[in-house]
Amino acid sequence: MHTGKFKAGVLALCLLAIGGAAVAAGGFTESGKNEIVVDTFGDFGYRDLYAKYEQSHPGLKIVEHVVSYDDHHKNLQAHLLGGSGTGDIEAIEGGYISQFRVLADKFVDFKAYGVDPGRWLAWKAQQATSTDGKLIGLGTDVGGxxxxxxxxxxxxxxxxxxxxxxxxxxxxxxxxxxxxxxxxxxxxxxxxxxxxxxxxxxxxxxxxxxxxxxxxxxxxxxxxxxxxxxxxxxxxxxxxxxxxxxxxxxxxxxxxxxxxxxxxxxxxxxxxxxxxxxxxxxxxxxxxxxxxxxxGNWGGSFLTVPKTSTHRQEAVELAKYLTAPEQERWIFRTQGHLPSEPALYTDPAIVGYTNPFFNNAPTGRIFTTAARNLRPQxxxxxxxxxxxxxxxxxxxxxxxxxxxxxxxxxxxxxxxxxxxx
Incomplete structure (x- = not known):
């Protein structure tokens, strides 16, 4: 999302979307569950998906922190350079991904966890790929x-x-x-x-x-x-x-x-x-x-996992789940965020979708066409x-x-x- 981009910035929500006090990555709940902290700068549409994931992973509790667009990225930069204070998963907007790409050594390389960058639009994957070939981010949406x-x-x-x-x-x-x-x-x-x-x-x-x-x-x-x-x-x-x-x-x-x-x-x-x-x-x-x-394009984001996460494997698996085709399809139909995986652009559940809020506009066709036609910048x-x-x-x-x-x-x-x- 944007928030893109720019996303000038989003309204500072300063809330916990899933509950729980602000904690450093790698915390534990009172019940002994691993607490996975997801830091974002807006509503990525993940609340119901968190609940579903927790049901199938009873040892995990997911806590989402949402702050303003500018503050989120500034905080992430400071925490990375300071070596502590990041979430287990950190969202990064497309306008900022290049700034963090040069700090690739501070993020996990998703390729090492079996992720194929070819799933995404080529330019989208390239935005999150360092000069030495590390994939630091999984694409969420694009802003066609x-x-x-x-x-x-x-x-x-x-x-x-x-x-x-x-x-x-x-x-x-x-x-x-x-x-x-x-x-x-x-x-x-x-x-x-x-x-x-x-x-x-x-x-x-x-x-x-x-x-x-x-x-x-x-x-x-x-x-x-x-x-x-x-x-x-x-x-x-x-x-x-x-x-x-x-x-x-x-x-x-x-x-x-x-x-x-x-x-x-x-x-x-x-x-x-x-x-x-x-x-x-x-x-x-x-x-x-x-x-x-x-x-054209305005916005679109990525999910990253900083190496400071002490639940690194769990965070990687959650990031992979949130950006998998099934979840991306659901998010588009319920939240409107367009997936960045072109294989979904021929999926009838997406390309055939019409949005009743917008007078039944064929949003699936409109936005997938826009994404196909845009010239990456x-x-x-x-x-x-x-x-x-x-x-x-x-x-x-x-x-x-x-x-x-x-x-x-x-x-x-x-x-x-x-x-x-």
Missing amino acids: LAMCYRRDLFAQAGLPTGRGQVAAMWPDWRSYIATGKRFMAKAPRDVAWFDSGSNIFNAIMGQAPVGYTDSANRVVVGSNPAVKRAYDLAVEAVQAGESAKLTTFNQQWNAGFQRGSFATVACPAWMTDTIKQNAPQTSGKWDIATIPGGS YQGPKDGDIGPLIGLGINRVDKGRQQPEQSWRQVLKDVANATEP
């Missing part, structure tokens, strides 16, 4: 992109509502912005075209052949025209008055779904569950169409830090705090400071 939209709000603004008709209005991002102007001319009161300029930027960047870093690990934010193009398009839409001016994943953004504050949202597969959880009363009002540009060790800095720059323009070029200059300075050796 689509566009979620409110049919009822489109109708009120006089726009067509059918999926094919909607997709035809925005073959590219300039057409999407132009359609937004049409919507805003007749939009219901206090309803914007989209939620956040930074989310539009994330979606556009998710389609670029080269992102923030080139394959030689050089940061190219200032020299890659795709980054400035994505920034300029997002800012253009913001300055056209199409943004709800929300900050992704905070309480106001969550409430925006409930209030119907925006008509469209860039929608990687994991976003469908985010919408459903935030605004269950809007079931049937949403639908899903092809995203401008046709495909290289992720550098600093990409997890860079993305939020650009998002902040767009938010400054979105909220009228800086002019576009002034904010872009600050973005370049912030990125340079964050990526200095």
Whole structure:
């Protein structure tokens, strides 16, 4: 999931999804069971799977800790370098996997436990493979992109509502912005075209052949025209008055779904569950169409097992279970997270799935097609830090705090400071 990516970050939940106090990896319960700690940064949809796994493994108790996206990855970095404090299983988002890949010696190599990397999309497995061939992460989901939209709000603004008709209005991002102007001319009161300029930027960047870093690990934010193009398009839409001016994943953004504050949202597969959880009363009002540009990726994660785990074998087996095809299939049908194993993209249970919440949209076909068509983008060790800095720059323009070029200059300075050796 994202949270991707970027996943700017997720709301700090600071809760124990399965219960139990925070403990170091390798603890034991009062009943003497091995306690396996899973550290994540969002809802991966594992709660029911934990319970099922515990039933078939009576000697285990699984405890999940969930904290904010940024804090989770910062804590993991500190714990790895300090040599203690990690969970038995640590989730890592795709934007950060390169940063941890260079610390491959601190994670188990799943190949040594019989895992075949060929199960995953080739680019997905490569993201978690070190230069010396160690597989440090098992792919959970990918964030194949689509566009979620409110049919009822489109109708009120006089726009067509059918999926094919909607997709035809925005073959590219300039057409999407132009359609937004049409919507805003007749939009219901206090309803914007989209939620956040930074989310539009994330979606556009998710389609670029080269992102923030080139394959030689050089940061190219200032020299890659795709980054400035994505920034300029997002800012253009913001300055056209199409943004709800929300900050992704905070309480106001969550409430925006409930209030119907925006008509469209860039929608990687994991976003469908985010919408459903935030605004269950809007079931049937949403639908899903092809995203401008046709495909792309935003988000997707991995499960890793640090070597500091004292229940290493049990943690590896649990990670393998959670990412096995049967569980990935169940998670997609119940949570919407798209598997990263292409063998499942021809599975009738996935490709034939329709989602009643989204007006019975064929989400299986939509998202598997998006995943097949996306062009994988290289992720550098600093990409997890860079993305939020650009998002902040767009938010400054979105909220009228800086002019576009002034904010872009600050973005370049912030990125340079964050990526200095």
